[in-house]
Amino acid sequence: MASLAVPKPPARTRGRSTGGGVGPIGIGVASLWLSLIVLLPLAAVFAKSLEGGPGELWDAISAPSARYALLLTVAISALVALINVVTGTLIAWVLVRDDFRGKALVNAIIDLPFALPTIVASIVLLSLYGPRSPVGIHLYATKPAVILALAFVTLPFVVRSVQPVLMEVDREAEQAAASLGASGWTTFRRIILPALYPALLGGAGLAFARAVGEFGSVVLIGGGIPRDTEVASQYIAKQIETDRPASAAAVSVALLLISFAVLFALRFVTKRKDGR
Protein backbone atom coordinates (compact mmCIF):
# COMPACT_ATOMS: atom_id res chain seq x y z
CA MET A 1 0.00 0.00 0.00
CA ALA A 2 2.63 2.46 -1.08
CA SER A 3 -0.16 4.69 -2.28
CA LEU A 4 -1.02 5.70 1.27
CA ALA A 5 2.35 7.26 1.87
CA VAL A 6 2.89 10.93 1.31
CA PRO A 7 3.88 11.15 -2.38
CA LYS A 8 7.43 12.06 -3.22
CA PRO A 9 8.05 15.24 -5.16
CA PRO A 10 8.62 14.68 -8.89
CA ALA A 11 12.02 13.17 -9.51
CA ARG A 12 12.51 14.94 -12.78
CA THR A 13 10.43 16.88 -15.21
CA ARG A 14 10.98 16.21 -18.82
CA GLY A 15 9.06 16.26 -22.05
CA ARG A 16 7.44 19.25 -23.65
CA SER A 17 6.58 22.31 -21.64
CA THR A 18 2.79 22.07 -21.90
CA GLY A 19 0.35 19.29 -22.60
CA GLY A 20 2.63 16.30 -22.33
CA GLY A 21 1.08 12.86 -22.83
CA VAL A 22 -2.57 13.79 -22.96
CA GLY A 23 -2.62 17.38 -24.19
CA PRO A 24 -4.93 20.16 -23.05
CA ILE A 25 -8.02 18.01 -23.58
CA GLY A 26 -6.67 15.39 -21.19
CA ILE A 27 -5.87 18.01 -18.59
CA GLY A 28 -9.37 19.40 -19.00
CA VAL A 29 -10.94 15.95 -18.63
CA ALA A 30 -8.88 15.19 -15.53
CA SER A 31 -9.76 18.53 -13.93
CA LEU A 32 -13.45 18.13 -14.68
CA TRP A 33 -13.47 14.55 -13.35
CA LEU A 34 -11.75 15.48 -10.10
CA SER A 35 -13.98 18.51 -9.66
CA LEU A 36 -17.25 16.65 -10.19
CA ILE A 37 -16.33 13.61 -8.11
CA VAL A 38 -14.31 15.12 -5.26
CA LEU A 39 -13.92 18.88 -5.15
CA LEU A 40 -17.44 20.20 -5.74
CA PRO A 41 -19.21 17.75 -3.38
CA LEU A 42 -16.75 18.69 -0.63
CA ALA A 43 -17.23 22.38 -1.43
CA ALA A 44 -20.97 21.81 -0.98
CA VAL A 45 -20.28 20.57 2.58
CA PHE A 46 -18.30 23.71 3.41
CA ALA A 47 -20.97 25.94 1.82
CA LYS A 48 -23.77 24.19 3.72
CA SER A 49 -21.94 24.57 7.03
CA LEU A 50 -21.65 28.33 6.47
CA GLU A 51 -25.19 28.81 5.20
CA GLY A 52 -26.48 30.15 8.51
CA GLY A 53 -23.38 32.21 9.23
CA PRO A 54 -20.38 31.44 11.42
CA GLY A 55 -22.51 31.72 14.57
CA GLU A 56 -24.70 28.79 13.58
CA LEU A 57 -21.65 26.79 12.49
CA TRP A 58 -20.11 27.29 15.90
CA ASP A 59 -23.39 26.42 17.66
CA ALA A 60 -23.66 23.17 15.70
CA ILE A 61 -20.08 22.17 16.55
CA SER A 62 -20.32 23.17 20.21
CA ALA A 63 -23.66 21.43 20.87
CA PRO A 64 -22.92 19.15 23.86
CA SER A 65 -23.00 15.77 22.10
CA ALA A 66 -21.25 17.15 18.98
CA ARG A 67 -18.45 18.63 21.07
CA TYR A 68 -18.16 15.46 23.10
CA ALA A 69 -18.00 13.31 19.93
CA LEU A 70 -15.30 15.53 18.39
CA LEU A 71 -13.16 15.63 21.54
CA LEU A 72 -13.55 11.89 22.07
CA THR A 73 -12.54 11.24 18.45
CA VAL A 74 -9.41 13.36 18.70
CA ALA A 75 -8.41 11.96 22.11
CA ILE A 76 -8.94 8.32 21.16
CA SER A 77 -7.23 8.78 17.77
CA ALA A 78 -4.20 10.33 19.48
CA LEU A 79 -4.10 7.46 21.95
CA VAL A 80 -4.38 4.92 19.12
CA ALA A 81 -1.57 6.65 17.21
CA LEU A 82 0.56 6.42 20.36
CA ILE A 83 -0.26 2.71 20.81
CA ASN A 84 0.75 2.21 17.19
CA VAL A 85 4.09 3.93 17.71
CA VAL A 86 4.97 1.41 20.42
CA THR A 87 3.46 -1.76 18.97
CA GLY A 88 4.31 -0.81 15.38
CA THR A 89 7.98 -0.30 16.22
CA LEU A 90 7.97 -3.56 18.17
CA ILE A 91 6.41 -5.54 15.30
CA ALA A 92 8.68 -3.93 12.69
CA TRP A 93 11.69 -4.74 14.87
CA VAL A 94 10.67 -8.38 15.22
CA LEU A 95 10.00 -8.65 11.48
CA VAL A 96 13.38 -7.16 10.53
CA ARG A 97 15.78 -8.37 13.23
CA ASP A 98 14.25 -11.62 14.42
CA ASP A 99 14.00 -14.89 12.57
CA PHE A 100 11.46 -17.59 13.28
CA ARG A 101 9.25 -20.04 11.53
CA GLY A 102 6.13 -18.46 10.06
CA LYS A 103 7.64 -14.98 9.85
CA ALA A 104 6.50 -14.57 6.24
CA LEU A 105 2.95 -15.34 7.33
CA VAL A 106 3.13 -12.77 10.14
CA ASN A 107 4.45 -10.26 7.63
CA ALA A 108 1.46 -10.93 5.37
CA ILE A 109 -1.03 -10.60 8.24
CA ILE A 110 0.06 -7.00 8.83
CA ASP A 111 -1.67 -5.90 5.61
CA LEU A 112 -4.89 -7.74 6.41
CA PRO A 113 -6.57 -4.78 8.15
CA PHE A 114 -6.12 -2.76 4.93
CA ALA A 115 -7.68 -5.49 2.81
CA LEU A 116 -10.50 -6.34 5.19
CA PRO A 117 -13.75 -4.33 4.88
CA THR A 118 -14.19 -2.14 7.96
CA ILE A 119 -17.58 -3.60 8.83
CA VAL A 120 -15.97 -7.04 8.88
CA ALA A 121 -13.36 -5.69 11.30
CA SER A 122 -16.20 -4.71 13.59
CA ILE A 123 -17.85 -8.15 13.37
CA VAL A 124 -14.52 -9.94 13.79
CA LEU A 125 -13.75 -8.10 17.03
CA LEU A 126 -17.33 -8.54 18.26
CA SER A 127 -17.13 -12.30 17.85
CA LEU A 128 -14.34 -12.43 20.41
CA TYR A 129 -14.99 -9.41 22.63
CA GLY A 130 -18.77 -8.98 22.18
CA PRO A 131 -21.85 -10.19 24.04
CA ARG A 132 -21.20 -13.88 23.26
CA SER A 133 -17.52 -13.67 24.10
CA PRO A 134 -16.02 -17.13 24.53
CA VAL A 135 -13.21 -15.71 26.67
CA GLY A 136 -15.50 -13.70 28.93
CA ILE A 137 -14.27 -10.27 27.84
CA HIS A 138 -17.24 -8.01 27.20
CA LEU A 139 -16.23 -4.76 25.58
CA TYR A 140 -19.37 -4.00 23.55
CA ALA A 141 -20.27 -0.30 23.69
CA THR A 142 -17.28 0.73 25.80
CA LYS A 143 -14.41 3.09 25.05
CA PRO A 144 -11.85 0.24 25.04
CA ALA A 145 -13.90 -1.33 22.24
CA VAL A 146 -13.51 1.83 20.15
CA ILE A 147 -9.77 1.86 20.86
CA LEU A 148 -9.52 -1.82 19.90
CA ALA A 149 -11.38 -1.26 16.61
CA LEU A 150 -9.22 1.72 15.69
CA ALA A 151 -6.02 -0.11 16.64
CA PHE A 152 -7.12 -2.92 14.32
CA VAL A 153 -7.69 -0.75 11.25
CA THR A 154 -4.56 1.38 11.77
CA LEU A 155 -2.20 -1.54 12.47
CA PRO A 156 -0.27 -1.42 9.16
CA PHE A 157 0.66 2.29 9.11
CA VAL A 158 3.55 2.46 11.58
CA VAL A 159 4.80 -1.08 10.87
CA ARG A 160 5.00 -0.40 7.14
CA SER A 161 6.67 2.99 7.51
CA VAL A 162 9.25 1.85 10.10
CA GLN A 163 10.09 -1.54 8.56
CA PRO A 164 12.01 -0.28 5.49
CA VAL A 165 13.93 2.29 7.55
CA LEU A 166 14.92 -0.34 10.08
CA MET A 167 16.29 -2.48 7.26
CA GLU A 168 18.55 0.37 6.17
CA VAL A 169 19.85 1.32 9.62
CA ASP A 170 23.63 1.17 9.83
CA ARG A 171 24.50 -2.01 11.73
CA GLU A 172 28.13 -0.91 12.15
CA ALA A 173 27.20 2.05 14.35
CA GLU A 174 25.20 -0.35 16.53
CA GLN A 175 28.07 -2.80 16.80
CA ALA A 176 30.44 0.05 17.65
CA ALA A 177 28.08 1.23 20.39
CA ALA A 178 27.77 -2.30 21.74
CA SER A 179 31.53 -2.87 21.71
CA LEU A 180 31.95 0.39 23.66
CA GLY A 181 29.75 -1.15 26.35
CA ALA A 182 26.32 0.33 25.55
CA SER A 183 23.40 -1.85 26.59
CA GLY A 184 20.85 -3.01 24.04
CA TRP A 185 18.35 -0.44 25.23
CA THR A 186 20.89 2.41 25.12
CA THR A 187 21.91 1.43 21.59
CA PHE A 188 18.27 1.38 20.52
CA ARG A 189 17.52 4.75 22.12
CA ARG A 190 20.68 6.56 21.00
CA ILE A 191 21.46 5.00 17.61
CA ILE A 192 18.32 3.46 16.13
CA LEU A 193 15.48 5.60 17.45
CA PRO A 194 16.82 8.90 16.01
CA ALA A 195 16.92 7.28 12.57
CA LEU A 196 13.32 6.11 12.99
CA TYR A 197 11.80 9.44 14.07
CA PRO A 198 10.60 10.64 10.63
CA ALA A 199 9.10 7.24 9.81
CA LEU A 200 7.44 7.02 13.23
CA LEU A 201 6.01 10.50 12.85
CA GLY A 202 4.76 9.73 9.33
CA GLY A 203 3.17 6.43 10.32
CA ALA A 204 1.59 7.86 13.47
CA GLY A 205 0.22 10.82 11.52
CA LEU A 206 -1.40 8.59 8.91
CA ALA A 207 -2.82 6.34 11.64
CA PHE A 208 -4.24 9.38 13.43
CA ALA A 209 -5.81 10.77 10.24
CA ARG A 210 -7.34 7.38 9.48
CA ALA A 211 -8.68 6.93 13.02
CA VAL A 212 -10.26 10.40 13.07
CA GLY A 213 -12.55 9.58 10.15
CA GLU A 214 -13.12 5.89 10.83
CA PHE A 215 -16.71 4.67 10.83
CA GLY A 216 -17.31 1.07 9.72
CA SER A 217 -15.10 -0.68 12.24
CA VAL A 218 -16.48 1.33 15.17
CA VAL A 219 -20.16 1.26 14.26
CA LEU A 220 -21.06 -2.21 15.58
CA ILE A 221 -18.67 -2.70 18.46
CA GLY A 222 -18.71 0.91 19.70
CA GLY A 223 -22.45 1.01 20.23
CA GLY A 224 -22.61 4.71 19.37
CA ILE A 225 -23.89 5.87 22.76
CA PRO A 226 -24.08 9.69 22.73
CA ARG A 227 -21.64 11.38 25.10
CA ASP A 228 -20.01 8.05 25.85
CA THR A 229 -18.76 6.02 22.87
CA GLU A 230 -20.18 7.95 19.91
CA VAL A 231 -17.35 9.15 17.65
CA ALA A 232 -17.66 12.11 15.29
CA SER A 233 -18.39 10.06 12.15
CA GLN A 234 -21.26 8.29 13.94
CA TYR A 235 -22.62 11.62 15.12
CA ILE A 236 -22.56 12.92 11.53
CA ALA A 237 -24.33 9.84 10.20
CA LYS A 238 -27.03 10.27 12.85
CA GLN A 239 -27.53 13.92 11.96
CA ILE A 240 -28.17 12.90 8.35
CA GLU A 241 -30.56 10.14 9.44
CA THR A 242 -32.56 12.60 11.54
CA ASP A 243 -32.57 15.09 8.64
CA ARG A 244 -30.28 17.76 10.10
CA PRO A 245 -27.95 18.32 7.12
CA ALA A 246 -26.67 21.70 8.38
CA SER A 247 -25.49 20.19 11.65
CA ALA A 248 -23.98 17.20 9.80
CA ALA A 249 -22.12 19.59 7.49
CA ALA A 250 -20.81 21.66 10.41
CA VAL A 251 -19.33 18.69 12.27
CA SER A 252 -18.02 17.30 8.96
CA VAL A 253 -16.13 20.55 8.37
CA ALA A 254 -14.61 20.41 11.86
CA LEU A 255 -13.52 16.82 11.29
CA LEU A 256 -12.15 17.59 7.81
CA LEU A 257 -10.12 20.52 9.12
CA ILE A 258 -8.56 18.29 11.79
CA SER A 259 -7.43 15.65 9.28
CA PHE A 260 -6.29 18.24 6.74
CA ALA A 261 -4.19 19.98 9.40
CA VAL A 262 -2.50 16.70 10.36
CA LEU A 263 -1.80 15.64 6.78
CA PHE A 264 -0.58 19.12 5.84
CA ALA A 265 1.80 19.15 8.79
CA LEU A 266 3.03 15.69 7.80
CA ARG A 267 3.72 16.77 4.25
CA PHE A 268 5.61 19.80 5.56
CA VAL A 269 7.73 17.62 7.85
CA THR A 270 8.54 15.04 5.16
CA LYS A 271 9.36 17.74 2.62
CA ARG A 272 11.81 19.37 5.00
CA LYS A 273 13.40 16.01 5.61
CA ASP A 274 13.75 15.35 1.87
CA GLY A 275 15.22 18.79 1.29
CA ARG A 276 18.00 18.26 3.81
Added chain:
Amino acid sequence: MKIALRTAALTYLGVLVLVPLAMIFYRTFEDGFVAFFESVTTPAAISAISLSLLIVAIVVPLNVVFGLVTALALARGNFPGKGLLQAVVDLPFAVSPVIVGVALILFWGNDGWMGGAIPVIFSLPGMVLATVFVTLPFVVREVEPVLREIGTEQEEAASTLGATRWQTFWRITLPAIRVGVAYGVVLTVARSLGEFGALTVVAGGVAGESQTLTLLVHARYIDDHNTFGAYSASTVLMGLALLTLVLMTVLERRREA
Protein backbone atom coordinates in the same frame (compact mmCIF):
# COMPACT_ATOMS: atom_id res chain seq x y z
CA MET B 1 15.30 -10.42 25.20
CA LYS B 2 14.74 -11.42 21.60
CA ILE B 3 12.23 -14.06 22.66
CA ALA B 4 10.43 -11.57 24.90
CA LEU B 5 10.07 -9.05 22.08
CA ARG B 6 8.91 -11.74 19.69
CA THR B 7 6.35 -13.00 22.18
CA ALA B 8 5.06 -9.48 22.82
CA ALA B 9 4.69 -8.71 19.10
CA LEU B 10 2.99 -12.01 18.32
CA THR B 11 0.66 -11.72 21.32
CA TYR B 12 -0.45 -8.26 20.17
CA LEU B 13 -1.12 -9.53 16.65
CA GLY B 14 -2.86 -12.62 17.99
CA VAL B 15 -5.19 -10.78 20.34
CA LEU B 16 -5.94 -8.03 17.82
CA VAL B 17 -6.12 -9.89 14.51
CA LEU B 18 -5.55 -13.63 14.42
CA VAL B 19 -7.71 -14.99 17.23
CA PRO B 20 -10.73 -12.82 16.31
CA LEU B 21 -10.39 -13.94 12.67
CA ALA B 22 -10.20 -17.58 13.68
CA MET B 23 -13.25 -17.05 15.86
CA ILE B 24 -15.31 -15.81 12.89
CA PHE B 25 -14.31 -18.85 10.83
CA TYR B 26 -15.23 -21.13 13.71
CA ARG B 27 -18.62 -19.48 14.23
CA THR B 28 -19.33 -19.55 10.49
CA PHE B 29 -18.59 -23.23 10.03
CA GLU B 30 -19.53 -24.67 13.45
CA ASP B 31 -22.85 -25.90 12.02
CA GLY B 32 -21.24 -27.24 8.89
CA PHE B 33 -20.65 -25.96 5.41
CA VAL B 34 -24.27 -26.42 4.32
CA ALA B 35 -25.60 -23.95 6.88
CA PHE B 36 -23.01 -21.43 5.69
CA PHE B 37 -23.90 -22.02 2.05
CA GLU B 38 -27.63 -21.63 2.69
CA SER B 39 -27.04 -18.44 4.62
CA VAL B 40 -25.09 -16.79 1.80
CA THR B 41 -27.48 -17.90 -0.95
CA THR B 42 -30.73 -16.49 0.42
CA PRO B 43 -32.45 -14.12 -2.05
CA ALA B 44 -31.31 -11.07 -0.06
CA ALA B 45 -27.72 -12.35 0.03
CA ILE B 46 -27.67 -13.16 -3.68
CA SER B 47 -29.01 -9.73 -4.54
CA ALA B 48 -26.46 -8.09 -2.21
CA ILE B 49 -23.59 -10.00 -3.82
CA SER B 50 -24.85 -9.08 -7.30
CA LEU B 51 -25.17 -5.41 -6.37
CA SER B 52 -21.64 -5.35 -4.92
CA LEU B 53 -20.26 -6.93 -8.10
CA LEU B 54 -22.30 -4.59 -10.30
CA ILE B 55 -20.83 -1.58 -8.48
CA VAL B 56 -17.32 -3.00 -8.96
CA ALA B 57 -18.03 -3.58 -12.66
CA ILE B 58 -19.02 0.07 -13.11
CA VAL B 59 -16.41 1.66 -10.84
CA VAL B 60 -13.31 -0.17 -12.12
CA PRO B 61 -13.54 0.94 -15.79
CA LEU B 62 -14.39 4.51 -14.73
CA ASN B 63 -11.40 4.68 -12.42
CA VAL B 64 -9.05 3.06 -14.93
CA VAL B 65 -9.97 5.40 -17.79
CA PHE B 66 -10.09 8.63 -15.81
CA GLY B 67 -7.25 7.50 -13.56
CA LEU B 68 -4.97 6.98 -16.58
CA VAL B 69 -5.89 10.37 -18.04
CA THR B 70 -5.23 12.03 -14.68
CA ALA B 71 -1.96 10.16 -14.15
CA LEU B 72 -0.76 11.13 -17.64
CA ALA B 73 -1.74 14.76 -17.09
CA LEU B 74 0.07 14.84 -13.74
CA ALA B 75 3.18 12.95 -14.84
CA ARG B 76 3.68 14.49 -18.27
CA GLY B 77 1.82 17.76 -18.25
CA ASN B 78 3.09 21.09 -17.01
CA PHE B 79 0.24 23.48 -16.44
CA PRO B 80 -0.99 26.04 -13.93
CA GLY B 81 -2.95 24.45 -11.10
CA LYS B 82 -1.10 21.14 -11.28
CA GLY B 83 -0.20 21.34 -7.60
CA LEU B 84 -3.87 21.77 -6.76
CA LEU B 85 -4.80 18.77 -8.91
CA GLN B 86 -2.16 16.69 -7.11
CA ALA B 87 -3.67 17.64 -3.76
CA VAL B 88 -7.23 16.88 -4.91
CA VAL B 89 -6.21 13.36 -5.97
CA ASP B 90 -5.08 12.63 -2.39
CA LEU B 91 -8.15 14.20 -0.78
CA PRO B 92 -10.27 11.01 -0.66
CA PHE B 93 -7.69 9.43 1.68
CA ALA B 94 -8.22 12.26 4.15
CA VAL B 95 -12.02 12.30 4.07
CA SER B 96 -14.13 10.14 6.38
CA PRO B 97 -16.44 7.82 4.39
CA VAL B 98 -19.42 9.28 6.23
CA ILE B 99 -18.45 12.77 5.06
CA VAL B 100 -18.29 11.43 1.49
CA GLY B 101 -21.92 10.43 1.87
CA VAL B 102 -22.85 13.83 3.32
CA ALA B 103 -21.02 15.60 0.48
CA LEU B 104 -22.84 13.57 -2.19
CA ILE B 105 -26.23 14.29 -0.62
CA LEU B 106 -25.48 18.02 -0.39
CA PHE B 107 -24.13 18.18 -3.96
CA TRP B 108 -26.28 15.75 -5.96
CA GLY B 109 -29.36 15.51 -3.71
CA ASN B 110 -32.73 17.11 -4.34
CA ASP B 111 -31.89 20.18 -2.26
CA GLY B 112 -28.27 20.16 -3.43
CA TRP B 113 -26.27 22.18 -5.93
CA MET B 114 -27.18 19.92 -8.85
CA GLY B 115 -30.82 19.99 -7.76
CA GLY B 116 -31.30 16.24 -8.14
CA ALA B 117 -30.00 16.07 -11.73
CA ILE B 118 -29.06 12.45 -11.05
CA PRO B 119 -31.10 10.47 -8.52
CA VAL B 120 -28.30 9.62 -6.10
CA ILE B 121 -30.06 9.01 -2.83
CA PHE B 122 -31.15 5.39 -2.26
CA SER B 123 -30.04 4.52 -5.77
CA LEU B 124 -27.30 2.90 -7.82
CA PRO B 125 -25.80 6.13 -9.23
CA GLY B 126 -25.31 7.42 -5.69
CA MET B 127 -23.59 4.22 -4.61
CA VAL B 128 -21.36 4.33 -7.69
CA LEU B 129 -20.44 7.98 -7.08
CA ALA B 130 -19.62 7.22 -3.45
CA THR B 131 -17.45 4.25 -4.41
CA VAL B 132 -15.69 6.19 -7.19
CA PHE B 133 -14.91 8.95 -4.67
CA VAL B 134 -13.23 6.65 -2.13
CA THR B 135 -11.29 4.64 -4.75
CA LEU B 136 -10.26 7.54 -6.98
CA PRO B 137 -6.61 7.81 -5.82
CA PHE B 138 -5.63 4.17 -6.33
CA VAL B 139 -5.06 3.91 -10.10
CA VAL B 140 -3.60 7.43 -10.32
CA ARG B 141 -1.17 6.90 -7.46
CA GLU B 142 -0.02 3.48 -8.73
CA VAL B 143 0.46 4.58 -12.34
CA GLU B 144 1.89 8.09 -11.99
CA PRO B 145 5.30 7.11 -10.50
CA VAL B 146 5.73 4.40 -13.17
CA LEU B 147 5.05 6.96 -15.89
CA ARG B 148 7.73 9.22 -14.45
CA GLU B 149 10.17 6.36 -14.21
CA ILE B 150 9.82 5.10 -17.79
CA GLY B 151 10.31 8.63 -19.14
CA THR B 152 9.29 9.71 -22.62
CA GLU B 153 12.22 8.55 -24.75
CA GLN B 154 10.54 5.45 -26.17
CA GLU B 155 7.32 7.35 -26.81
CA GLU B 156 9.25 10.09 -28.60
CA ALA B 157 11.07 7.48 -30.67
CA ALA B 158 7.75 5.90 -31.64
CA SER B 159 6.24 9.18 -32.70
CA THR B 160 9.39 10.07 -34.67
CA LEU B 161 8.92 6.80 -36.51
CA GLY B 162 5.44 7.93 -37.46
CA ALA B 163 3.24 6.30 -34.82
CA THR B 164 0.02 8.11 -33.96
CA ARG B 165 -0.76 9.08 -30.37
CA TRP B 166 -3.09 6.10 -29.99
CA GLN B 167 -0.54 3.66 -31.37
CA THR B 168 2.13 5.04 -29.05
CA PHE B 169 -0.21 4.73 -26.09
CA TRP B 170 -1.36 1.16 -26.86
CA ARG B 171 2.00 -0.25 -27.94
CA ILE B 172 4.51 1.65 -25.79
CA THR B 173 2.94 3.32 -22.77
CA LEU B 174 0.29 0.80 -21.73
CA PRO B 175 2.54 -2.29 -21.76
CA ALA B 176 5.06 -0.41 -19.62
CA ILE B 177 2.54 0.55 -16.95
CA ARG B 178 0.37 -2.57 -16.93
CA VAL B 179 1.55 -3.90 -13.55
CA GLY B 180 0.87 -0.52 -11.99
CA VAL B 181 -2.61 -0.47 -13.52
CA ALA B 182 -3.28 -4.02 -12.30
CA TYR B 183 -2.18 -3.10 -8.78
CA GLY B 184 -4.45 -0.05 -8.84
CA VAL B 185 -7.36 -2.18 -10.06
CA VAL B 186 -6.85 -4.76 -7.28
CA LEU B 187 -6.88 -2.02 -4.65
CA THR B 188 -9.96 -0.46 -6.26
CA VAL B 189 -11.86 -3.77 -6.31
CA ALA B 190 -11.02 -4.51 -2.68
CA ARG B 191 -12.00 -1.07 -1.50
CA SER B 192 -15.19 -1.08 -3.60
CA LEU B 193 -16.36 -4.39 -2.16
CA GLY B 194 -15.56 -3.21 1.36
CA GLU B 195 -16.99 0.31 1.27
CA PHE B 196 -19.54 0.81 4.01
CA GLY B 197 -19.64 4.27 5.58
CA ALA B 198 -20.37 6.30 2.46
CA LEU B 199 -22.96 3.76 1.32
CA THR B 200 -24.84 3.75 4.65
CA VAL B 201 -25.38 7.48 4.32
CA VAL B 202 -26.30 7.42 0.62
CA ALA B 203 -28.00 4.09 0.07
CA GLY B 204 -30.04 3.44 3.16
CA GLY B 205 -29.73 -0.27 2.41
CA VAL B 206 -33.17 -1.51 1.37
CA ALA B 207 -32.95 -5.32 1.33
CA GLY B 208 -32.93 -6.77 -2.17
CA GLU B 209 -32.67 -3.30 -3.66
CA SER B 210 -29.93 -0.98 -2.45
CA GLN B 211 -28.15 -3.39 -0.11
CA THR B 212 -24.57 -4.33 -0.83
CA LEU B 213 -22.69 -7.13 0.90
CA THR B 214 -21.30 -4.83 3.60
CA LEU B 215 -24.72 -3.29 4.25
CA LEU B 216 -26.15 -6.81 4.46
CA VAL B 217 -23.64 -7.70 7.20
CA HIS B 218 -24.71 -4.64 9.17
CA ALA B 219 -28.45 -5.21 8.63
CA ARG B 220 -28.27 -8.88 9.60
CA TYR B 221 -26.40 -8.10 12.80
CA ILE B 222 -28.35 -5.03 13.92
CA ASP B 223 -31.85 -5.29 12.43
CA ASP B 224 -32.40 -9.03 12.09
CA HIS B 225 -30.36 -10.16 15.10
CA ASN B 226 -29.11 -12.84 12.74
CA THR B 227 -25.58 -13.11 14.10
CA PHE B 228 -24.81 -16.28 12.17
CA GLY B 229 -25.96 -14.67 8.92
CA ALA B 230 -23.73 -11.68 9.60
CA TYR B 231 -20.78 -14.01 10.28
CA SER B 232 -21.33 -15.96 7.04
CA ALA B 233 -21.60 -12.80 4.93
CA SER B 234 -18.45 -11.50 6.65
CA THR B 235 -16.66 -14.72 5.79
CA VAL B 236 -17.48 -14.18 2.12
CA LEU B 237 -16.04 -10.67 2.33
CA MET B 238 -13.02 -12.01 4.19
CA GLY B 239 -12.41 -14.58 1.47
CA LEU B 240 -12.43 -11.77 -1.09
CA ALA B 241 -10.01 -9.76 1.07
CA LEU B 242 -7.63 -12.71 1.30
CA LEU B 243 -7.78 -13.10 -2.47
CA THR B 244 -6.88 -9.41 -2.75
CA LEU B 245 -3.87 -9.90 -0.49
CA VAL B 246 -2.65 -12.81 -2.57
CA LEU B 247 -3.02 -10.82 -5.80
CA MET B 248 -1.22 -7.86 -4.23
CA THR B 249 1.68 -10.07 -3.21
CA VAL B 250 1.93 -11.60 -6.68
CA LEU B 251 1.88 -8.19 -8.37
CA GLU B 252 4.40 -6.82 -5.86
CA ARG B 253 6.80 -9.60 -6.84
CA ARG B 254 6.32 -8.92 -10.55
CA ARG B 255 6.92 -5.24 -9.99
CA GLU B 256 10.16 -5.92 -8.15
CA ALA B 257 11.33 -8.44 -10.74
